[in-house]
Amino acid sequence: MTIQHVAIVGGTHGNEITGLHLVQHWQESPDEVLRNSFATELHIANPQANRIMKRYVDQDLNRQFALEDLNNTALTNYEQSRAKAINHMLGPKEDPRVDFVIDLHTTTANMGLTLVISENSPFLIGMAFYIKSHMPETVLFYEPKERLDDYFLASLGRHNGLLIEVGPTPQGLLRADVYDLTRRATLHALDYIEHTNRGDVLDLPDSYEAFEFVDTIKLPESTDGRRWGMVHPSVQDQDYQPINPGDPLFLTFSGEVIPYSGNATHYLAFVNEAAYYDRNIGVSLMNKITLQRP
Protein backbone atom coordinates (compact mmCIF):
# COMPACT_ATOMS: atom_id res chain seq x y z
CA MET A 1 0.00 0.00 0.00
CA THR A 2 1.55 3.24 -1.15
CA ILE A 3 0.27 6.72 -0.45
CA GLN A 4 0.64 9.02 -3.44
CA HIS A 5 -1.62 11.98 -2.68
CA VAL A 6 -2.09 13.59 0.73
CA ALA A 7 -4.47 16.51 1.30
CA ILE A 8 -4.05 18.83 4.29
CA VAL A 9 -7.31 20.70 4.90
CA GLY A 10 -7.83 23.78 7.08
CA GLY A 11 -10.86 25.90 7.86
CA THR A 12 -13.45 23.11 7.66
CA HIS A 13 -15.02 25.11 10.47
CA GLY A 14 -14.83 28.78 9.51
CA ASN A 15 -13.95 30.10 12.96
CA GLU A 16 -11.20 27.56 13.67
CA ILE A 17 -8.50 29.72 12.17
CA THR A 18 -5.39 27.82 13.29
CA GLY A 19 -5.58 25.25 10.49
CA LEU A 20 -6.60 27.98 8.09
CA HIS A 21 -3.50 30.06 8.84
CA LEU A 22 -1.27 26.97 8.72
CA VAL A 23 -2.62 25.99 5.29
CA GLN A 24 -2.23 29.58 4.02
CA HIS A 25 1.33 29.67 5.39
CA TRP A 26 2.19 26.35 3.72
CA GLN A 27 0.64 27.51 0.46
CA GLU A 28 3.21 30.33 0.45
CA SER A 29 6.09 28.34 1.98
CA PRO A 30 5.49 24.66 1.19
CA ASP A 31 8.98 23.33 1.94
CA GLU A 32 8.21 21.73 5.29
CA VAL A 33 5.17 19.80 3.98
CA LEU A 34 6.94 18.39 0.92
CA ARG A 35 8.14 14.78 1.03
CA ASN A 36 9.85 12.68 -1.64
CA SER A 37 7.47 9.76 -1.92
CA PHE A 38 4.10 11.53 -2.22
CA ALA A 39 2.46 14.78 -3.28
CA THR A 40 1.00 17.11 -0.63
CA GLU A 41 -1.89 19.37 -1.51
CA LEU A 42 -3.36 22.15 0.61
CA HIS A 43 -7.04 23.13 0.76
CA ILE A 44 -9.29 25.58 2.59
CA ALA A 45 -12.62 23.84 3.00
CA ASN A 46 -15.15 26.51 4.00
CA PRO A 47 -14.07 29.98 2.82
CA GLN A 48 -17.55 31.48 3.15
CA ALA A 49 -17.86 30.45 6.81
CA ASN A 50 -14.38 31.83 7.37
CA ARG A 51 -15.37 35.14 5.80
CA ILE A 52 -18.24 35.55 8.28
CA MET A 53 -16.05 34.00 11.06
CA LYS A 54 -18.66 31.39 11.96
CA ARG A 55 -18.42 27.62 12.26
CA TYR A 56 -20.70 27.28 9.27
CA VAL A 57 -23.08 29.19 7.02
CA ASP A 58 -26.03 26.74 6.96
CA GLN A 59 -24.91 23.48 8.57
CA ASP A 60 -21.78 21.87 10.01
CA LEU A 61 -19.57 21.01 7.00
CA ASN A 62 -17.87 18.22 8.94
CA ARG A 63 -21.12 16.23 9.06
CA GLN A 64 -21.78 16.21 5.29
CA PHE A 65 -19.44 13.52 3.93
CA ALA A 66 -21.44 10.29 4.30
CA LEU A 67 -21.59 8.72 0.84
CA GLU A 68 -25.38 8.71 0.85
CA ASP A 69 -25.49 12.48 1.46
CA LEU A 70 -22.76 13.24 -1.07
CA ASN A 71 -24.82 11.43 -3.69
CA ASN A 72 -28.13 13.02 -2.65
CA THR A 73 -28.69 15.85 -5.11
CA ALA A 74 -31.57 17.21 -3.03
CA LEU A 75 -29.07 18.45 -0.39
CA THR A 76 -28.19 21.88 -1.71
CA ASN A 77 -27.38 24.32 1.11
CA TYR A 78 -23.95 25.96 1.28
CA GLU A 79 -22.13 23.26 3.26
CA GLN A 80 -23.94 20.43 1.44
CA SER A 81 -22.77 22.04 -1.81
CA ARG A 82 -19.22 22.56 -0.49
CA ALA A 83 -19.11 18.88 0.50
CA LYS A 84 -20.00 17.87 -3.05
CA ALA A 85 -17.39 20.27 -4.45
CA ILE A 86 -14.72 18.90 -2.09
CA ASN A 87 -15.78 15.35 -2.98
CA HIS A 88 -15.25 16.26 -6.63
CA MET A 89 -11.84 17.73 -5.79
CA LEU A 90 -10.48 14.95 -3.51
CA GLY A 91 -12.79 12.01 -4.16
CA PRO A 92 -15.10 10.66 -5.39
CA LYS A 93 -15.54 8.93 -2.07
CA GLU A 94 -16.24 5.47 -3.61
CA ASP A 95 -12.91 5.55 -5.48
CA PRO A 96 -10.94 8.58 -4.38
CA ARG A 97 -8.06 10.27 -6.12
CA VAL A 98 -6.55 11.33 -2.77
CA ASP A 99 -5.17 8.57 -0.56
CA PHE A 100 -5.18 10.33 2.79
CA VAL A 101 -6.71 13.49 4.30
CA ILE A 102 -5.43 15.38 7.35
CA ASP A 103 -8.10 17.78 8.64
CA LEU A 104 -7.07 20.51 11.11
CA HIS A 105 -9.47 21.54 13.88
CA THR A 106 -9.46 23.39 17.20
CA THR A 107 -11.65 23.20 20.29
CA THR A 108 -12.51 25.59 23.11
CA ALA A 109 -12.16 22.59 25.47
CA ASN A 110 -8.97 21.76 27.35
CA MET A 111 -8.20 18.73 25.16
CA GLY A 112 -4.57 19.50 24.35
CA LEU A 113 -3.34 17.73 21.22
CA THR A 114 -6.05 15.19 20.42
CA LEU A 115 -5.97 12.83 17.43
CA VAL A 116 -9.40 11.62 16.35
CA ILE A 117 -9.02 8.12 14.89
CA SER A 118 -12.00 6.77 12.93
CA GLU A 119 -10.57 3.49 11.68
CA ASN A 120 -8.97 0.47 13.28
CA SER A 121 -6.34 -0.02 10.56
CA PRO A 122 -2.62 -0.72 11.02
CA PHE A 123 -1.83 2.35 8.92
CA LEU A 124 -3.95 4.90 10.83
CA ILE A 125 -3.31 3.50 14.31
CA GLY A 126 0.38 3.33 13.41
CA MET A 127 0.31 7.00 12.42
CA ALA A 128 -1.34 7.99 15.70
CA PHE A 129 1.19 5.91 17.65
CA TYR A 130 4.05 7.45 15.67
CA ILE A 131 2.85 10.98 16.50
CA LYS A 132 2.36 10.09 20.17
CA SER A 133 5.81 8.52 20.34
CA HIS A 134 7.24 11.91 19.23
CA MET A 135 4.76 14.06 21.18
CA PRO A 136 3.91 12.14 24.36
CA GLU A 137 1.27 14.71 25.38
CA THR A 138 -0.91 13.46 22.49
CA VAL A 139 -4.31 12.06 23.43
CA LEU A 140 -5.83 9.33 21.24
CA PHE A 141 -9.58 9.76 20.72
CA TYR A 142 -10.99 6.59 19.21
CA GLU A 143 -14.32 6.71 17.38
CA PRO A 144 -14.38 3.99 14.71
CA LYS A 145 -16.82 4.35 11.81
CA GLU A 146 -17.37 2.70 8.44
CA ARG A 147 -15.52 4.95 5.99
CA LEU A 148 -18.36 5.23 3.47
CA ASP A 149 -20.88 6.05 6.22
CA ASP A 150 -18.47 8.39 8.05
CA TYR A 151 -19.62 12.00 7.75
CA PHE A 152 -16.21 13.57 8.51
CA LEU A 153 -14.29 15.30 5.74
CA ALA A 154 -11.22 13.24 6.67
CA SER A 155 -13.09 10.09 5.54
CA LEU A 156 -12.92 11.22 1.90
CA GLY A 157 -9.52 9.63 1.13
CA ARG A 158 -8.80 6.03 0.16
CA HIS A 159 -7.85 5.37 3.80
CA ASN A 160 -9.85 6.94 6.61
CA GLY A 161 -7.89 10.03 7.55
CA LEU A 162 -6.67 11.91 10.59
CA LEU A 163 -8.53 14.69 12.38
CA ILE A 164 -6.19 16.80 14.51
CA GLU A 165 -8.11 18.63 17.26
CA VAL A 166 -6.18 21.08 19.48
CA GLY A 167 -7.30 23.22 22.40
CA PRO A 168 -8.13 25.09 24.41
CA THR A 169 -8.46 28.12 22.19
CA PRO A 170 -11.30 30.55 21.67
CA GLN A 171 -12.89 30.47 18.24
CA GLY A 172 -11.66 33.11 15.82
CA LEU A 173 -8.32 33.34 17.62
CA LEU A 174 -4.78 32.25 16.85
CA ARG A 175 -2.66 31.07 19.78
CA ALA A 176 1.01 30.34 19.11
CA ASP A 177 0.94 27.23 21.34
CA VAL A 178 -2.05 25.74 19.52
CA TYR A 179 -0.53 26.65 16.14
CA ASP A 180 2.73 24.94 17.10
CA LEU A 181 1.10 21.71 18.34
CA THR A 182 -1.04 21.49 15.18
CA ARG A 183 1.96 22.16 12.96
CA ARG A 184 4.23 19.60 14.61
CA ALA A 185 1.58 16.86 14.70
CA THR A 186 0.90 17.40 10.97
CA LEU A 187 4.60 17.22 10.09
CA HIS A 188 4.99 13.98 12.08
CA ALA A 189 2.01 12.54 10.19
CA LEU A 190 3.73 13.38 6.89
CA ASP A 191 7.00 11.84 8.16
CA TYR A 192 5.10 8.68 9.08
CA ILE A 193 3.65 8.41 5.57
CA GLU A 194 7.12 8.90 4.13
CA HIS A 195 8.47 6.11 6.36
CA THR A 196 5.71 3.66 5.47
CA ASN A 197 6.04 4.43 1.75
CA ARG A 198 9.75 3.62 2.04
CA GLY A 199 9.01 0.43 3.93
CA ASP A 200 10.98 1.61 6.99
CA VAL A 201 10.58 -0.52 10.09
CA LEU A 202 9.29 1.75 12.85
CA ASP A 203 9.86 1.02 16.51
CA LEU A 204 6.41 1.73 17.97
CA PRO A 205 4.78 0.47 21.16
CA ASP A 206 2.23 -2.33 20.88
CA SER A 207 -0.44 -0.35 22.70
CA TYR A 208 -1.30 3.05 24.11
CA GLU A 209 -3.97 4.36 26.43
CA ALA A 210 -6.84 5.91 24.44
CA PHE A 211 -10.37 7.22 24.96
CA GLU A 212 -13.38 5.82 23.16
CA PHE A 213 -16.45 7.99 22.62
CA VAL A 214 -19.58 6.84 24.52
CA ASP A 215 -22.20 9.60 24.55
CA THR A 216 -22.93 13.29 25.04
CA ILE A 217 -24.85 15.00 27.87
CA LYS A 218 -26.94 18.11 27.30
CA LEU A 219 -26.72 21.28 29.36
CA PRO A 220 -29.76 21.83 31.62
CA GLU A 221 -32.51 23.17 29.37
CA SER A 222 -36.22 23.78 29.66
CA THR A 223 -38.73 22.16 27.34
CA ASP A 224 -38.61 25.26 25.10
CA GLY A 225 -34.83 24.77 24.69
CA ARG A 226 -33.79 27.57 27.02
CA ARG A 227 -30.57 26.93 28.97
CA TRP A 228 -30.86 27.24 32.74
CA GLY A 229 -27.45 26.10 33.86
CA MET A 230 -23.82 25.64 32.92
CA VAL A 231 -20.92 23.22 33.34
CA HIS A 232 -19.94 22.97 37.01
CA PRO A 233 -16.61 24.67 37.86
CA SER A 234 -15.20 21.35 39.13
CA VAL A 235 -15.77 19.86 35.65
CA GLN A 236 -14.67 22.86 33.55
CA ASP A 237 -11.28 22.22 31.85
CA GLN A 238 -11.19 18.64 33.21
CA ASP A 239 -11.13 16.93 29.81
CA TYR A 240 -9.96 13.27 30.00
CA GLN A 241 -10.41 13.26 33.77
CA PRO A 242 -12.84 10.74 35.36
CA ILE A 243 -16.38 11.59 36.40
CA ASN A 244 -18.08 9.28 38.90
CA PRO A 245 -21.77 8.78 39.62
CA GLY A 246 -22.92 11.60 41.93
CA ASP A 247 -20.07 13.99 41.07
CA PRO A 248 -21.12 17.60 40.38
CA LEU A 249 -21.73 18.06 36.65
CA PHE A 250 -23.79 21.21 36.10
CA LEU A 251 -24.59 24.35 38.07
CA THR A 252 -27.91 26.13 37.57
CA PHE A 253 -28.08 29.93 37.30
CA SER A 254 -29.69 29.89 40.74
CA GLY A 255 -26.67 28.11 42.20
CA GLU A 256 -27.96 24.54 42.50
CA VAL A 257 -25.61 21.65 41.75
CA ILE A 258 -26.82 18.98 39.33
CA PRO A 259 -24.83 15.76 39.84
CA TYR A 260 -23.79 13.28 37.18
CA SER A 261 -26.60 10.73 37.13
CA GLY A 262 -24.88 7.96 35.16
CA ASN A 263 -24.19 4.66 36.88
CA ALA A 264 -20.57 4.13 35.82
CA THR A 265 -17.33 6.09 35.85
CA HIS A 266 -16.52 7.69 32.52
CA TYR A 267 -13.99 10.22 31.28
CA LEU A 268 -14.83 13.72 30.10
CA ALA A 269 -14.13 15.29 26.71
CA PHE A 270 -15.36 18.35 24.80
CA VAL A 271 -16.16 19.91 28.17
CA ASN A 272 -18.13 23.12 27.52
CA GLU A 273 -17.28 23.22 23.82
CA ALA A 274 -18.64 26.48 22.38
CA ALA A 275 -19.32 24.89 19.00
CA TYR A 276 -21.77 22.43 20.55
CA TYR A 277 -23.99 25.11 22.11
CA ASP A 278 -26.05 25.00 18.90
CA ARG A 279 -27.25 21.61 20.16
CA ASN A 280 -26.87 22.57 23.85
CA ILE A 281 -24.34 19.79 24.51
CA GLY A 282 -22.37 20.25 27.73
CA VAL A 283 -19.88 17.36 27.81
CA SER A 284 -18.95 14.14 26.05
CA LEU A 285 -18.40 10.91 27.95
CA MET A 286 -15.60 8.53 27.06
CA ASN A 287 -14.29 5.15 28.13
CA LYS A 288 -10.61 4.77 28.84
CA ILE A 289 -9.30 1.86 26.74
CA THR A 290 -6.06 0.23 25.75
CA LEU A 291 -5.66 0.66 22.02
CA GLN A 292 -3.65 -2.16 20.42
CA ARG A 293 -1.72 -1.68 17.22
CA PRO A 294 -3.57 -4.09 14.85
Add this chain to the structure above:
Amino acid sequence: MTIQHVAIVGGTHGNEITGLHLVQHWQESPDEVLRNSFATELHIANPQANRIMKRYVDQDLNRQFALEDLNNTALTNYEQSRAKAINHMLGPKEDPRVDFVIDLHTTTANMGLTLVISENSPFLIGMAFYIKSHMPETVLFYEPKERLDDYFLASLGRHNGLLIEVGPTPQGLLRADVYDLTRRATLHALDYIEHTNRGDVLDLPDSYEAFEFVDTIKLPESTDGRRWGMVHPSVQDQDYQPINPGDPLFLTFSGEVIPYSGNATHYLAFVNEAAYYDRNIGVSLMNKITLQRP
Protein backbone atom coordinates in the same frame (compact mmCIF):
# COMPACT_ATOMS: atom_id res chain seq x y z
CA MET B 1 -25.99 63.08 45.39
CA THR B 2 -28.52 60.27 45.40
CA ILE B 3 -28.77 57.45 42.89
CA GLN B 4 -32.38 56.61 42.05
CA HIS B 5 -32.15 54.56 38.87
CA VAL B 6 -29.49 51.97 38.07
CA ALA B 7 -29.40 50.06 34.79
CA ILE B 8 -27.57 46.73 34.46
CA VAL B 9 -26.89 46.00 30.81
CA GLY B 10 -25.82 42.69 29.24
CA GLY B 11 -25.13 41.59 25.69
CA THR B 12 -23.75 44.91 24.45
CA HIS B 13 -21.51 42.62 22.45
CA GLY B 14 -23.68 39.84 21.07
CA ASN B 15 -21.18 36.99 21.61
CA GLU B 16 -20.31 37.93 25.20
CA ILE B 17 -23.05 35.79 26.66
CA THR B 18 -22.11 35.89 30.36
CA GLY B 19 -23.74 39.28 30.98
CA LEU B 20 -26.62 38.29 28.77
CA HIS B 21 -27.37 35.16 30.81
CA LEU B 22 -26.95 37.08 34.06
CA VAL B 23 -29.43 39.75 32.94
CA GLN B 24 -31.89 37.10 31.76
CA HIS B 25 -31.51 35.25 35.07
CA TRP B 26 -32.11 38.44 37.06
CA GLN B 27 -35.11 39.30 34.90
CA GLU B 28 -36.68 36.04 36.09
CA SER B 29 -35.28 36.13 39.67
CA PRO B 30 -34.62 39.78 40.53
CA ASP B 31 -34.29 39.43 44.31
CA GLU B 32 -30.51 39.70 44.53
CA VAL B 33 -30.34 42.89 42.45
CA LEU B 34 -33.07 44.73 44.37
CA ARG B 35 -32.02 47.36 46.94
CA ASN B 36 -34.14 49.62 49.12
CA SER B 37 -32.83 53.03 48.10
CA PHE B 38 -32.93 52.80 44.29
CA ALA B 39 -34.61 51.01 41.39
CA THR B 40 -32.65 48.46 39.36
CA GLU B 41 -33.56 47.90 35.74
CA LEU B 42 -32.21 45.16 33.44
CA HIS B 43 -31.55 45.52 29.72
CA ILE B 44 -30.18 43.47 26.83
CA ALA B 45 -28.43 45.89 24.52
CA ASN B 46 -27.83 44.09 21.24
CA PRO B 47 -30.35 41.26 20.70
CA GLN B 48 -29.75 41.04 16.96
CA ALA B 49 -25.99 40.53 17.41
CA ASN B 50 -26.76 37.94 20.06
CA ARG B 51 -29.11 36.12 17.69
CA ILE B 52 -26.30 35.74 15.13
CA MET B 53 -23.77 35.17 17.97
CA LYS B 54 -21.43 37.90 16.72
CA ARG B 55 -19.92 40.91 18.50
CA TYR B 56 -22.01 43.21 16.31
CA VAL B 57 -24.14 43.28 13.19
CA ASP B 58 -22.68 46.38 11.48
CA GLN B 59 -20.37 48.13 13.94
CA ASP B 60 -19.22 47.84 17.58
CA LEU B 61 -22.20 49.04 19.68
CA ASN B 62 -19.89 50.04 22.51
CA ARG B 63 -18.34 52.79 20.37
CA GLN B 64 -21.62 54.56 19.46
CA PHE B 65 -22.47 56.60 22.56
CA ALA B 66 -20.58 59.86 22.08
CA LEU B 67 -23.15 62.66 22.30
CA GLU B 68 -22.26 63.94 18.84
CA ASP B 69 -22.96 60.53 17.28
CA LEU B 70 -26.16 60.00 19.24
CA ASN B 71 -27.45 63.30 17.88
CA ASN B 72 -26.27 62.65 14.32
CA THR B 73 -29.35 61.43 12.45
CA ALA B 74 -27.22 60.41 9.45
CA LEU B 75 -25.84 57.45 11.44
CA THR B 76 -28.41 54.76 10.75
CA ASN B 77 -26.86 51.26 10.73
CA TYR B 78 -28.06 48.64 13.21
CA GLU B 79 -25.77 49.52 16.13
CA GLN B 80 -26.06 53.27 15.48
CA SER B 81 -29.82 52.81 15.63
CA ARG B 82 -29.63 50.63 18.75
CA ALA B 83 -27.51 53.33 20.43
CA LYS B 84 -30.21 55.92 19.71
CA ALA B 85 -32.90 53.57 21.02
CA ILE B 86 -30.90 52.87 24.19
CA ASN B 87 -30.25 56.61 24.60
CA HIS B 88 -34.01 57.14 24.40
CA MET B 89 -34.54 54.40 26.99
CA LEU B 90 -31.83 55.35 29.54
CA GLY B 91 -30.88 58.92 28.58
CA PRO B 92 -31.02 61.33 26.91
CA LYS B 93 -27.29 61.60 27.49
CA GLU B 94 -27.36 65.38 28.11
CA ASP B 95 -29.88 64.96 30.94
CA PRO B 96 -30.35 61.25 31.61
CA ARG B 97 -33.19 59.56 33.41
CA VAL B 98 -30.86 56.80 34.63
CA ASP B 99 -28.23 57.77 37.18
CA PHE B 100 -25.78 54.94 36.75
CA VAL B 101 -25.11 52.16 34.20
CA ILE B 102 -23.28 48.88 34.85
CA ASP B 103 -22.30 47.23 31.57
CA LEU B 104 -21.23 43.56 31.59
CA HIS B 105 -18.49 42.37 29.24
CA THR B 106 -16.10 39.45 28.76
CA THR B 107 -12.72 39.11 27.09
CA THR B 108 -10.75 36.23 25.59
CA ALA B 109 -7.66 37.71 27.31
CA ASN B 110 -6.41 36.56 30.71
CA MET B 111 -7.55 39.75 32.45
CA GLY B 112 -9.39 38.22 35.41
CA LEU B 113 -11.95 40.56 36.96
CA THR B 114 -11.18 43.97 35.46
CA LEU B 115 -13.12 47.15 36.23
CA VAL B 116 -12.88 49.78 33.51
CA ILE B 117 -13.10 53.21 35.13
CA SER B 118 -13.74 56.14 32.81
CA GLU B 119 -14.11 58.97 35.32
CA ASN B 120 -11.97 60.33 38.16
CA SER B 121 -14.89 60.96 40.50
CA PRO B 122 -15.10 60.10 44.21
CA PHE B 123 -18.26 58.10 43.52
CA LEU B 124 -16.88 55.88 40.73
CA ILE B 125 -13.39 55.43 42.16
CA GLY B 126 -15.02 54.69 45.51
CA MET B 127 -17.15 52.00 43.88
CA ALA B 128 -14.13 50.39 42.26
CA PHE B 129 -12.22 50.50 45.56
CA TYR B 130 -15.24 49.02 47.38
CA ILE B 131 -15.39 46.10 44.94
CA LYS B 132 -11.63 45.53 45.13
CA SER B 133 -11.75 45.62 48.94
CA HIS B 134 -14.24 42.72 48.79
CA MET B 135 -12.63 40.94 45.82
CA PRO B 136 -8.87 41.57 46.08
CA GLU B 137 -8.19 39.88 42.74
CA THR B 138 -9.90 42.85 41.01
CA VAL B 139 -7.77 44.82 38.54
CA LEU B 140 -8.48 48.54 38.09
CA PHE B 141 -8.22 49.65 34.45
CA TYR B 142 -8.19 53.43 34.31
CA GLU B 143 -9.11 55.20 31.08
CA PRO B 144 -10.61 58.62 31.92
CA LYS B 145 -12.79 60.32 29.31
CA GLU B 146 -15.19 63.25 29.20
CA ARG B 147 -18.60 61.70 29.77
CA LEU B 148 -20.33 63.45 26.86
CA ASP B 149 -17.52 62.50 24.46
CA ASP B 150 -17.22 58.97 25.86
CA TYR B 151 -18.45 56.40 23.33
CA PHE B 152 -19.09 53.61 25.86
CA LEU B 153 -22.64 52.59 26.68
CA ALA B 154 -21.81 52.94 30.40
CA SER B 155 -21.33 56.71 29.87
CA LEU B 156 -25.09 57.16 29.27
CA GLY B 157 -26.03 57.66 32.93
CA ARG B 158 -25.85 60.88 34.96
CA HIS B 159 -22.54 59.65 36.39
CA ASN B 160 -20.06 57.86 34.18
CA GLY B 161 -20.71 54.18 34.79
CA LEU B 162 -18.86 50.94 35.38
CA LEU B 163 -17.74 48.49 32.73
CA ILE B 164 -17.07 45.04 34.19
CA GLU B 165 -14.73 43.02 31.94
CA VAL B 166 -14.00 39.39 32.88
CA GLY B 167 -11.78 36.77 31.23
CA PRO B 168 -10.42 34.63 29.89
CA THR B 169 -13.39 33.07 28.19
CA PRO B 170 -14.01 32.19 24.57
CA GLN B 171 -16.74 34.18 22.87
CA GLY B 172 -20.13 32.51 22.70
CA LEU B 173 -19.36 30.46 25.81
CA LEU B 174 -20.52 30.49 29.42
CA ARG B 175 -17.95 29.57 32.07
CA ALA B 176 -19.17 29.22 35.66
CA ASP B 177 -16.06 30.98 37.03
CA VAL B 178 -16.51 34.00 34.76
CA TYR B 179 -20.26 34.08 35.49
CA ASP B 180 -19.56 34.05 39.22
CA LEU B 181 -16.95 36.83 39.14
CA THR B 182 -19.25 39.02 37.05
CA ARG B 183 -22.22 38.34 39.30
CA ARG B 184 -20.39 39.08 42.54
CA ALA B 185 -18.74 42.28 41.26
CA THR B 186 -22.15 43.55 40.10
CA LEU B 187 -23.77 42.80 43.47
CA HIS B 188 -20.95 44.62 45.30
CA ALA B 189 -21.48 47.62 43.01
CA LEU B 190 -25.17 47.66 43.97
CA ASP B 191 -24.26 47.34 47.67
CA TYR B 192 -21.89 50.31 47.30
CA ILE B 193 -24.66 52.44 45.79
CA GLU B 194 -26.96 51.43 48.64
CA HIS B 195 -24.27 52.42 51.18
CA THR B 196 -23.62 55.81 49.58
CA ASN B 197 -27.35 56.55 49.26
CA ARG B 198 -27.70 55.86 52.98
CA GLY B 199 -24.68 58.05 53.79
CA ASP B 200 -22.77 55.14 55.34
CA VAL B 201 -19.13 55.81 56.11
CA LEU B 202 -17.08 53.22 54.22
CA ASP B 203 -13.65 52.17 55.34
CA LEU B 204 -11.73 52.15 52.04
CA PRO B 205 -8.02 52.46 51.32
CA ASP B 206 -6.72 55.84 50.09
CA SER B 207 -5.11 54.33 47.02
CA TYR B 208 -4.78 51.16 44.97
CA GLU B 209 -2.51 50.00 42.20
CA ALA B 210 -4.15 50.49 38.82
CA PHE B 211 -3.32 50.35 35.12
CA GLU B 212 -3.76 53.30 32.79
CA PHE B 213 -4.28 52.72 29.07
CA VAL B 214 -1.43 53.98 26.85
CA ASP B 215 -1.73 52.52 23.36
CA THR B 216 -2.36 49.44 21.23
CA ILE B 217 0.08 47.50 19.03
CA LYS B 218 -1.01 45.78 15.85
CA LEU B 219 -0.25 42.20 14.92
CA PRO B 220 2.32 41.84 12.13
CA GLU B 221 0.47 42.55 8.89
CA SER B 222 1.38 43.16 5.29
CA THR B 223 0.40 46.34 3.48
CA ASP B 224 -2.71 44.58 2.16
CA GLY B 225 -3.80 43.90 5.74
CA ARG B 226 -2.90 40.21 5.76
CA ARG B 227 -1.64 38.86 9.10
CA TRP B 228 1.76 37.17 9.03
CA GLY B 229 2.36 36.52 12.69
CA MET B 230 0.81 36.08 16.11
CA VAL B 231 1.34 36.96 19.75
CA HIS B 232 4.54 35.35 21.06
CA PRO B 233 3.98 32.43 23.47
CA SER B 234 5.92 34.26 26.20
CA VAL B 235 3.40 37.13 25.99
CA GLN B 236 0.20 35.05 25.60
CA ASP B 237 -1.92 35.14 28.80
CA GLN B 238 0.51 37.61 30.45
CA ASP B 239 -2.02 40.41 30.92
CA TYR B 240 -0.90 43.03 33.47
CA GLN B 241 2.68 41.66 33.37
CA PRO B 242 5.53 43.98 32.32
CA ILE B 243 7.03 44.06 28.84
CA ASN B 244 10.48 45.57 28.43
CA PRO B 245 12.17 46.96 25.33
CA GLY B 246 13.60 44.04 23.35
CA ASP B 247 11.34 41.37 24.91
CA PRO B 248 9.73 38.95 22.44
CA LEU B 249 6.31 40.29 21.38
CA PHE B 250 5.22 38.53 18.18
CA LEU B 251 6.14 35.33 16.35
CA THR B 252 5.85 35.16 12.56
CA PHE B 253 4.34 32.11 10.86
CA SER B 254 7.89 31.30 9.70
CA GLY B 255 9.10 31.20 13.30
CA GLU B 256 10.92 34.54 13.58
CA VAL B 257 10.63 36.48 16.82
CA ILE B 258 9.62 40.15 16.61
CA PRO B 259 10.72 42.00 19.76
CA TYR B 260 8.89 44.81 21.48
CA SER B 261 10.39 47.96 19.95
CA GLY B 262 9.12 50.53 22.45
CA ASN B 263 11.65 52.40 24.56
CA ALA B 264 10.02 52.05 27.98
CA THR B 265 8.62 49.29 30.14
CA HIS B 266 4.84 49.00 29.95
CA TYR B 267 2.28 46.48 31.13
CA LEU B 268 0.20 44.26 28.86
CA ALA B 269 -3.59 44.06 28.58
CA PHE B 270 -6.07 42.66 26.06
CA VAL B 271 -3.34 40.24 24.99
CA ASN B 272 -4.56 38.46 21.85
CA GLU B 273 -8.18 39.58 22.27
CA ALA B 274 -10.26 37.85 19.59
CA ALA B 275 -12.66 40.80 19.32
CA TYR B 276 -9.84 43.09 18.22
CA TYR B 277 -8.82 40.95 15.25
CA ASP B 278 -11.21 43.04 13.16
CA ARG B 279 -8.63 45.82 13.55
CA ASN B 280 -5.69 43.37 13.81
CA ILE B 281 -4.74 44.60 17.29
CA GLY B 282 -2.40 42.26 19.16
CA VAL B 283 -1.94 43.82 22.60
CA SER B 284 -2.66 46.96 24.61
CA LEU B 285 0.04 48.74 26.58
CA MET B 286 -0.63 50.18 30.02
CA ASN B 287 1.20 52.17 32.66
CA LYS B 288 1.10 50.95 36.21
CA ILE B 289 -0.11 53.82 38.40
CA THR B 290 -1.22 54.50 41.92
CA LEU B 291 -4.86 55.51 41.81
CA GLN B 292 -5.82 57.87 44.64
CA ARG B 293 -9.34 58.10 45.94
CA PRO B 294 -10.28 61.74 45.03
